[in-house]
Amino acid sequence: MLRARFLIPAVVFAALVALLAIGLTLDPREVPSPLINKPAPAFNLPQLDRPENTISQKDMLGKVWMLNVWASWCVSCREEHATVLALARTGVLPVIGLNYKDERADGLAWLARLGNPYQTSAFDHDGRVGIDYGVYGVPETYIIDKAGVIRYKRIGAVTPEVVRDKILPLVKELNGNA
């Protein structure tokens, strides 16, 4: 014979599991970035491969583009590298790198070995620009529209799912509306 009160723990636990299952579908880190729908912070940095040339966010006005923060010391960047490379090769949007707190020689060697998805990379040796962009950790990725406004931010590695479900539809929308 089963007495109802002994079932209480099982019932409470079932409710807890339901809550946790919903919790799994949410991302607590997805704190809406205060930079979303704000103009991308200004920068003017030497390029990684051509130190005599500079790159600024202004150079990209009129295009929907992607800013990808990376570093040669970052293991997760290696993880996302193939995805970023594949995305860049489709030519859907230009990809600019922000080489964050890295040494120039290390960064160049890394690109030479693993392939270079970037039109160019801004060389942010002391990480000052990273601070303006609110970089918590590498890698981070921003999609910036034609008017220079940040429309999307990704913390952590870009995965093929993110490209398929978030980036590509957004780029399509941003290009279509103009």
Next chain:
Amino acid sequence: MAPELGNFALILALCIALVQSSLPLIGAARGDAAWIALARRAAQAEFLFIALAFGCLTYAFVTNDFSVKYVAEHSNTQLPLAYRVAAVWGGHEGSLLLWTLMLGLWMFAVTIFSRSLPRAMVARVLSVMGMIAVGFLLFMLLTSNPFDRLLPAAANGRDLNPLLQDPGMVFHPPMLYMGYVGFSVAFAFSMAALIDGRLDATWARWSRPWTTVAWSVLTLGIALGSGWSYYVLGWGGWWFWDPVENASFMPWLIGTALVHSLAVTEKRGAFRSWTVFLAILAFSLSLLGTFLVRSGVLTSVHAFATDPKRGIFILAFLTVVVGSSFTLFAWRTSKVGLGGRFALVSRESMLLTNNALLLVAAGAVLLGTLYPLALDALGLGKLSVGPPYFEAVFVPLMAPALFLMGVGPIARWKQASLPELTVRLRWALAASFAAAIIVPLAMGRWSAMIGFGIFLAIWIIAASLVSFRTQLAGAVTGRIGARLAQLPGSYYGMLLAHIGVAVFIVGVTLVKGYEAETDVRMDVGDTAHLHGYTFRFAGINHVDGPNYTADRGTIEVTRGTEPVVTLHPEKRLFTVQNMPMTEAAIDAGFTRHLYVALGDALSPTSWVVRIYHKPFVGWIWGGCLLMGIGGLVAAFDRRYRVRARSYSAQAAVAAGLSPSPAN
């Protein structure tokens, strides 16, 4: 080669675990001696293979094998050897392996120390533990294999998080996990008893020492973690109510309730279903903690890199383990009688009240931990629940529990008399009231909260002394030494642990009430004053560590004209991850800590310096240490071994054998 060997060892351990979790259980149901006997051998072999896998991973770290992805992510050639070993549990995969190793260790201990228990019982216990091992080994092999290769190999590793490069971090996780996982033994004993359908005093006696050891180790593990955050984070805080801290604290609260409930079940036969419930709950909360930390549903300073597959796996595992055990609980305990009856005023009812308070406190912590998640799940926005909530809820719940802690050990079992208790405790009560008024005034300022904290602490100590006197008087007459020796170890353990709680309360109350701090800008040669001490910034110089460079300040502390100490706080920059770390310098005295941390450099010779005077803060960990030692003293009480032996002798006689010499 070693990584493949380790991987292979894990797969073998899984195969053995599958055998261990099924055949002995069937054997115990059918009375098949050969299948029952399998449990012990299987558990030992399983431990061996898990240990081998652990050894292989350690070897990969020690030899800087960066072709292993996990090693590349958590180590570096510059990392000192001790930290390369500690880095084995510095990330998700390796800490999971440590978890499993601890489970194996507990299983192995059960095979060694339970020789005198009935074979079928041990077989069931090991079978249940085998099921848990199956879950964790599968989890590791399917979603989080620490032996995954990284090809091509990295030239160098990403380094261990500098926060973890600290001696406290070397010992904290193993202790914590050992405690956490230790509750699996109590859980397995309960499950075995439920399967068997016999929940009696013997079952409680067998699981008691295991539970107490697990509880003690967990206490020490939590204390180590708290001590680590105290001096590594540079803010001098010792508890942050972070989700991960809560994840270890909830099993501790329930474990505390369980330790006491088991005592009642063993001695009085009461609370049987309640004790089983707590045993299931303590381990369930350990599993829930594992889920919370590793699934990424909550943000925390500790959270591991997350992967949705992992979250789904642990949730499924949690559902199977906890769901099936609560179902079994509902099915079986309906038939269990209530056991010994007791009056409203009795030791039983006080322990029950304390149990209920501890359970509600754990519930409140769980609520606060999951509340942000619940709101997010309902689409009501994101928020954080912080210390204000936890302190507001926790203190009122614990205060009556702490008061009862003083009365409980003096009250009689079954029926106690309130007037008699009042008479016996009147001096303890008077002393506590006096201390509540005098101590804060002596410290310089009286406030209700401080007075209340001191009252509770002195109450516990004074009541413990009353209890001790009564026990001594009750012992057979003789010289004092003989009488002291008569009291059982478990009694001394209880006294120690209770006094530990009082010491802990003193620490918390006084440091909260009287700590003083100052943030000052200091040029070389400047002085700052705090609580009668003078701090002179004598200079700063550059030092190189094995994998960091540091600015090392020299601060001379004097009191009046007497030199007290010279402190060397550091600001380290870990070169691989380019991460700055604050290394506070602490002068740890018995009644106060002087805590100095370097802030930011304003110029090469001018720094922000944070100085704290923390009265009695060391007592927080001292109290935890006393609790942990008290638990161990109680767990190793002779009585358990003697009784276990006599049980085996009885069983042997019953089986028609002559009693063999006790092992």
